[in-house]
Amino acid sequence: MSLLAANNLSLSFGGVHAVEDVSFSVNKGEVFSIIGPNGAGKTTLFNLISRIYDASTGSIRFNEQDISQVPTHRIAELGIARTFQNTELFEQETVLRNLLIGQHVHRRTNLLQEFLFLPSVRQQELRFRKDVEDVIDLLDLQHYRHQVIANLPYGVRKMVEVARALCLKPRLLLLDEPSSGLNPEETEDLSFQIEDINEELGTTIIMVEHDMNLVSRTSTRVMALADGKLIAVGSPVEIQQHPEVLKAYLGE
Numbered sequence: 001m002s003l004l005a006a007n008n009l010s011l012s013f014g015g016v017h018a019v020e021d022v023s024f025s026v027n028k029g030e031v032f033s034i035i036g037p038n039g040a041g042k043t044t045l046f047n048l049i050s051r052i053y054d055a056s057t058g059s060i061r062f063n064e065q066d067i068s069q070v071p072t073h074r075i076a077e078l079g080i081a082r083t084f085q086n087t088e089l090f091e092q093e094t095v096l097r098n099l100l101i102g103q104h105v106h107r108r109t110n111l112l113q114e115f116l117f118l119p120s121v122r123q124q125e126l127r128f129r130k131d132v133e134d135v136i137d138l139l140d141l142q143h144y145r146h147q148v149i150a151n152l153p154y155g156v157r158k159m160v161e162v163a164r165a166l167c168l169k170p171r172l173l174l175l176d177e178p179s180s181g182l183n184p185e186e187t188e189d190l191s192f193q194i195e196d197i198n199e200e201l202g203t204t205i206i207m208v209e210h211d212m213n214l215v216s217r218t219s220t221r222v223m224a225l226a227d228g229k230l231i232a233v234g235s236p237v238e239i240q241q242h243p244e245v246l247k248a249y250l251g252e
């Protein structure tokens with residue numbers, strides 16, 4: 001069953017067709033990868049799904065609902081969370097604080113209730129804590145819990161960003177180039193973590209990624225884009241051997 005469906009999406013910047021008439025759908029439970037040369041429109045597609053940009057044509061359905069008009073700050077509540085190509089964390093806060101701050105979208109209490117610290121607030125805080133600790137365990141971040149982001153190696157920061165997105169308990173997780181800047185060992189760890197997120201939490205994942213080894217290991221299907229257009233969708237093996245995909249990369 002489809003969780004996300006994009007229909008005829010297009011967006012141009014000036015004369016550049018960043019995304020041009022792209023349609024695809026992602027099934028519940030999939031790890032769906034998007035590949036393509038630089039400038040293919042991959043990040044723009046993420047920005048359309050997370051509603052940072054309005055499409056000039058087309059529509060997006062998530063979980064049976066048309067989200068084409070939903071404002072970007074409501075996307076997390078609906079169940080979509082993302083990471084950015086360049087990590088965006090609170091540099092002077094600890095890992096734990098970064099994860100707790102991210103959860104505010106799920107607050108069901110109001111400011112007066114929080115000021116009075118009513119039982120409902122206390123219960124909510126305990127639940128948030130528990131969720132955060134579960135994510136910390138899942139992604140092996142125990143050791144870094146109280147460390148400040150600015151002092152952490154790049155690979156760990158990237159994982160904290162994934163953790164922050166997961167603390168929103170998304171049904172759909174969007175990862176933009178999760179392996180960029182990671183060494184081979186960290187990339188291998190990442191492939192296991194993607195599997196764990198997908199299998200243990202049941203989270204559907206859409207991932208923009210250049211590392212074909214990581215893509216092949218983790219993905220159910222792959223979509224190739226070039227110059228804003230969809231070239232092919234298929235299994236990792238089909239896409240790696242697809243003549244149009246090879247041509248798009250050779251032209252880079």
Ligand SMILES: Nc1ncnc2c1ncn2[C@@H]1O[C@H](COP(=O)(O)OP(=O)(O)O)[C@@H](O)[C@H]1O
Nearest residue numbers: 013016018036037038039040041042043044045
């Ligand atoms: N905010 C923007 N303003 C102008 N041009 C943009 C903007 N975002 C993306 N583009 C252009 O759209 C095209 C696709 O970019 P992008 O989606 O970032 O590609 P990818 O993530 O596949 O490398 C590129 O030509 C890029 O320069």
Ligand SMILES: [Mg+2]
Nearest residue numbers: 042043044085
């Ligand atoms: Mg990009």
